Amino acid sequence: MEIDELTEPERRVWEAFPRGGAVDLTEADGRSVRARVLRSLLLAAPEEDGEIPALRLRGARITGELNLHSGVVACPVSLRACDFEETVVLYGAEFRQLTMSECRMPGLWATTLRVDGSLRLNDCHIPGAVALSGARIAGALFLSRAVLGTPAADAGGEPSERPEAPLKLDHATIGEDLRGTRLTVHGRSRLEGLGVAGLVRLDDARLLNPGETALHAETLTVGTDLHAMRLHAEGRVNLRGVTVPGQLNLGYARLSNPGGVALRASSSTVGEFWLREVPPVEGAVNLRRARIDMLYAEPQVWPASVRFDGLTYTTLAPALPAAERLEVLGRDGDGYVPSAYEQLTAAYRHIGDDAAARTVQLAKQRRHRRTLSPHGRLWGHLQDVTVGYGFRPMRAAGWLAGLLLLGALTFGLHPPRPLKEDEAPEFNAFAYALDLLLPIIDFGQEKAYAPQGGYQWLAYLFIVAGWVLATTFVTGVNRAVTRS
Structure with a gap:
């Protein structure tokens, strides 16, 4: 020129x-x-x-x-x-350093872009799409305070005027950080397969795509942390398969997708997952098969429908009584999920709260009872009332003491007749009651004396009760030995 x-x-x-x-x-x-x-x-x-x-x-x-x-x-x-x-076209282009902050443009087509340094798009207003799929950015990507996409109410009712995904970072690679503090996206943000060597910061971001997916970040890999404190997401947040070795912090975030899944983090691997002081999630939550070292979530965070099957965690915070945590397990849409109870038990044992761990295990047996046949439920109720499925062994001692006292008084006032008058030992009501109740003990009283009438039925009741108490007690001991 x-x-x-x-x-x-x-x-x-x-x-x-x-x-x-x-x-x-x-x-x-x-x-x-x-x-x-x-x-x-x-x-x-x-x-x-x-x-x-x-x-x-x-x-x-x-x-x-x-x-x-x-x-x-x-x-x-x-x-x-x-x-x-x-629209700015940078498809396949190569730059040393690129800054386009505070700019207004219809769109940015930069698929497979290469930048040796950082790419800055802070404070940009782009009603179309920012297409950075497959981009390779050696430095950091800055999107703070940018506004991408067009609200549905402003698109004139024409679907073609509103991009399906205003932010496309799928399968891109960022050598340092992705910083999008106070970023606003009207539509879907696509981050699936994105690799970020540093941290992702989306604090105070607004991802708005009501009724659809607001953030699609399957298999996102982050080198350190993903911070999205005070995130406002309308639509599904899909974090399936993400890898975050540090913090995944959604503290104070508002997640809303009524009638659908609001948060999906199934099969993810996270160091610390923070849901601190998050309002009740509007929509379902799916944490199936996620692996989390520390999970921070108050019970009121969880919605009416949650999925915990296969979720594993080492520490659960904040420390709360087991009763407050157990109610949430009943919301699992998969029904009775034994692994959820076992995981909660392990978390309480990890902090040394054995009493809470036993409470969870008792709740597990009660929940399992609902899935049994009528006779199985009857047997379960009997174990529950008597010894709390072996997790309340002192109940067995109480029942035995009460029955022993009843037997000693009853048979002391109405001694049974001896089977052989000349061979029978001297009758001892206390020993006779023990013989009836404890099948492994033999004082010779039960074999030498035979009650009659109603007292015979009472003796039968003592024998059955003794077997039930002994069986459930052994079951409880076996569980304790297995746990240790």
Whole structure:
């Protein structure tokens, strides 16, 4: 392009470029710069000896399409507070450093973009899509305070005017951090397969796609933490299969997808999962097969429908009585899930609260009882009342003591007749009651004396009760030995 063809704003940009000078057109009478002028600068840059060229432009109105498809840009580029007339095309392009903060543009098509440094899109307003699928960014990606997509109410009722996914970062690679504090996305954010070597920060972000998926981040891999405190998500948050070795922090977040799944983190691997002071989730939660070292969640966080099957965790916080945690297990849409009770038991044992662990195990047996046949439920009720399925062994001692006292008094007042008068030992009501109740003890009283009438039926009752108490007590001891 000949220098004489340039307008005054374009001439300023052209002359400043070889020395890396900055041009601010914010207050200029003429702000328009043709996109093809910038393309010529970036792809066939004029140079001066001893100078480092760079494009540093602020406040311009860029007309036409800035198309750098597959281009290689060797100099740093900084376009701040610029208004682009058409979608910016950076498909397959390569940059050293790229900043487009505070810009307004219809869209950004940058699939498979390569940036040796950082990509900055802070404070941008882009009603179309930011397509960075397969991008390779060696530094960090900045999206703080950006507004992407168009609210459904402003799209004029035409589906084609509202992108299905305003943010596309699927299968991209970021060498440092992804920072999107106070980011707003109207529509789906696609982060599946994204790899971030550092942390992901989405504090105070708004991901709005009511009735659909707001965040699709399956198999996202993060090097350290994923912080999304005070996140406001309308639509499903899909974190299936994510790997976060540090914190996955959703503290104070608001998750809403009524009638659907609000949070899915199944098959994920997380160091610390924080749901601190989160309002009740509006929609179902799925944590199936997730592996979490520390899970922080108050019971009121969980909605009416949760999925805990296969969930494993080492520590559950905050420390609460078992009764407050048990109610949540009854909300599992899969029905009776034994592993959920076992996991909660293990968490209480991990902190040394054996009493709470026994409470959970007793609740597990009671819940399991509902799945049994009528005679199985009857036997379960009997074990529950007598010794609490072996988790309340003192009940057995109480029952035995009570029955022993009843037997000693009853048979002491109404002694049974001896079977052989001359061979029978002297009758002892206490020993006779013990003989009836404890099948493994033989004082010779039961064999020598035979009650009659109603007392015979009472003796039978003592024998049956003794077997039941002994069986359930042995069952409880066996569970204790197995646990240890």
